[in-house]
Structure formats: structure tokens, C-alpha cells
Amino acid sequence: MIELPEALSRAEELDKSITGKTVDKVYPPSSPHKFCWFNGEPDDYDGRMRGKKVKGTSGFGIYVELQLSEGIRLCFNDGVNARLLAPSDSIPVKYQLRIDFTDGWVLLFTVAMYGSIICFEHTYDNEYYVMSKEGLSPLAEGFNEAHFHKLLESVKPGISAKAFLATQQRIPGLGNGVLQDILFKARIHPKKKIGQLTEEEAMRLFGCIKEVLAEMSRLGGRDTEKDIWGNPGSYHTILSKNTYRQKCPVCGGDIVKSAYLGGSVYYCPECQPL
Numbered sequence: 001m002i003e004l005p006e007a008l009s010r011a012e013e014l015d016k017s018i019t020g021k022t023v024d025k026v027y028p029p030s031s032p033h034k035f036c037w038f039n040g041e042p043d044d045y046d047g048r049m050r051g052k053k054v055k056g057t058s059g060f061g062i063y064v065e066l067q068l069s070e071g072i073r074l075c076f077n078d079g080v081n082a083r084l085l086a087p088s089d090s091i092p093v094k095y096q097l098r099i100d101f102t103d104g105w106v107l108l109f110t111v112a113m114y115g116s117i118i119c120f121e122h123t124y125d126n127e128y129y130v131m132s133k134e135g136l137s138p139l140a141e142g143f144n145e146a147h148f149h150k151l152l153e154s155v156k157p158g159i160s161a162k163a164f165l166a167t168q169q170r171i172p173g174l175g176n177g178v179l180q181d182i183l184f185k186a187r188i189h190p191k192k193k194i195g196q197l198t199e200e201e202a203m204r205l206f207g208c209i210k211e212v213l214a215e216m217s218r219l220g221g222r223d224t225e226k227d228i229w230g231n232p233g234s235y236h237t238i239l240s241k242n243t244y245r246q247k248c249p250v251c252g253g254d255i256v257k258s259a260y261l262g263g264s265v266y267y268c269p270e271c272q273p274l
Contacts, residue, residue: 001079001113002062004138004173005216005235006225010082011059013220013228014066014107017084019056021101023049023068031094035114036080042097045119048072049099061132061172071122075129080115083108084228128169135172138209139217143171148206157195161205162261164194171209176263177222180239182212183267189274190265239266 002010026046029036038045052068059065064082065075076082085091087104097109097117109117118124136143151170165171165179174182183190186208188201197205216222221233224240237243241264244255248268257266 001175001177001225002064002077002115003175003178004059004061004213005178006221006233007059007062007064007173008217009059009221009233010064010228011057014064014082014084015057017228018054018066018101018105018107020054021103021105022053023051023099024102025050025100027095027098027100029096030098031096033096033111036096036111037114037116037118039116039118039120039124042117045074045097048119048121049074060137061128061135061169062175063129063132072119073121073124074117074119075124076109076115076117077128077132078115079111079113080117081110081112081226082228083110083230131169132172135169138171138174138213143210145203145206148202148209152194152197152202155194157193159194160190160261161188161192161194161197162190162265165209166263167261174209174213176261176265177224177240178213178216180266181216181237182208184239184272185212187271189269189272190260190267191274239268 026049028042049072052070052072055067055069057066062077063075065073067073085106085108091106095108096111099107155164161183162179165174166176186205188205216235219233219235220227222235222237223232224237224242225233244257244266248255248271251270253268253270255266255268257264
């Protein structure tokens with residue numbers, strides 16, 4: 001799933017690879033997906049995008065956005081996978097959107113679980129898009145201790161650490177995937193109540209948010225996600241679907257996986273006591 005490290009990494013990869021290319025043709029889904037959402041009909045994307053030049057790409061929150069000429073934009077989020085194919089590559093039969101460029105390169109979008117591929121002109125009036133784009137990034141200088149304290153004070157004390165970090169996009173781009181390592185390094189249980197955090201724990205959590213997200217972004221995203229060429233990110237997750245059957249790297253104890261708030265959480269009961 002696209003979270004802030006993947007949004008920044010995919011945007012950087014695409015910016016270096018397709019900026020300056022001109023759209024030759026856009027193909028609608030060859031394999032419709034009921035949990036892939038579009039802005040209007042995907043059949044109309046060709047008319048909106050054909051002949052437009054890619055001017056740049058940006059990443060913010062849970063979105064990657066392509067800026068094209070004449071104010072046209074294409075953004076994608078959540079479980080949308082983007083793959084860049086060379087003219088000599090074979091093109092998969094199944095996809096949710098395909099963009100052919102005039103030089104023969106192809107940008108292909110597929111969806112695993114759910115996600116949106118949105119083509120629009122100039123502005124997109126969507127709650128999550130606006131929060132991602134206009135919210136203060138945790139990697140920004142302004143996301144400081146004072147700002148973090150305001151976030152803590154804005155929620156009810158009975159809310160859990162996971163709910164605080166991963167719901168309502170309080171921290172743009174921080175979701176259930178990246179929070180696992182953040183909480184592990186902060187030594188905070190995902191179910192611990194925000195009102196029970198000591199000042200030391202709160203500041204430890206703040207520091208880990210900044211440090212872990214910066215490291216994930218620097219290394220091209222997590223190894224549970226893939227780049228535009230199909231390679232996993234270089235950040236090796238400590239707690240994820242790839243590692244939870246292994247022992248805790250700190251204490252050697254068992255890692256626990258449990259369902260909580262609509263997704264799985266991973267934690268070490270010894271290092272992250274409740």
C-alpha cells in the first residue's frame with residue numbers, strides 16, 4: 001500500500017523516468033476491478049490525456065501525482081501499483097489503466113486490493129486528497145515537538161497509539177504499514193492509550209516518526225512494496241508480513257500478529273509492553 005515513503009519514492013522514480021514524455025494513447029481497464037475507482041469514466045481518460053506532455057511528478061501523503069500540460073493531472077493512491085515498461089518489454093494482459101508514450105515506453109497501473117486512479121483538471125475536491133496535499137508532512141521542518149503535542153492534545157485520551165497514528169490522516173501518509181516499525185522502535189504497544197503516554201514516551205514516539213519515515217523514504221520505500229520496475233524497496237522492515245514469524249531482533253522473543261482496527265498489527269510483548 002502507498003504510504004508516505006512509497007509516495008515520495010514512486011514520485012521520484014517517475015519524475016526521473018517519464019518527465020518530458022508525451023502521451024500517445026490511454027487504454028481503459030482490460031480487467032475491470034470493482035475496488036478500483038476513477039474520476040468519471042476511464043474510457044474518457046484517453047481524450048483528456050492524449051497529446052499531453054508530462055511536466056513533473058510529486059508525492060505527498062498517500063498520493064503520487066503526475067502533472068501534465070494544460071493543467072491535466074493524474075494521481076493514484078492506496079493499493080495501486082505503477083510499472084514502467086520499456087519498448088522491448090512484453091505488456092501484461094491484465095491492467096486497470098495503461099498509458100502509452102510516443103517513444104514506446106508504457107506506464108501500467110494494476111490494483112491488488114483497492115485504490116483510485118484519478119484524472120482531473122487543475123483541482124480535485126476529495127477529502128483525503130486535500131488532507132494529503134495540504135496537511136503538514138511529518139518530514140517537514142514545521143512538524144516539530146510543539147506541533148506533535150497539539151496533535152496529541154486534539155484527540156481523546158482513550159484513543160490507542162495505532163488509532164492516533166493511522167486514522168483520519170492526522171499525520172499525512174502515515175498508515176498501518178509504516179506504524180509497525182515506528183511503534184517498535186518507540187517501544188510502544190499499538191493498543192496503548194495516548195492518555196497513558198509519559199512525556200518521555202511521547203517524545204520518543206515523535207522522534208521515531210521522523211527518523212523511521214526519513215529512513216524509509218531515503219531507501220526507496222519498504223521491502224513489502226515494489227518500485228516502478230517491480231523491485232522491492234531497500235528499507236528492510238522489522239515488523240511486517242515478511243518478518244513476523246521471526247524472533248524479535250532485540251529480545252529474541254516471539255512476535256505477535258493480531259487483528260486490530262481493521263488491519264493487522266505486529267508487536268513484541270516484551271519490548272512493547274501494554
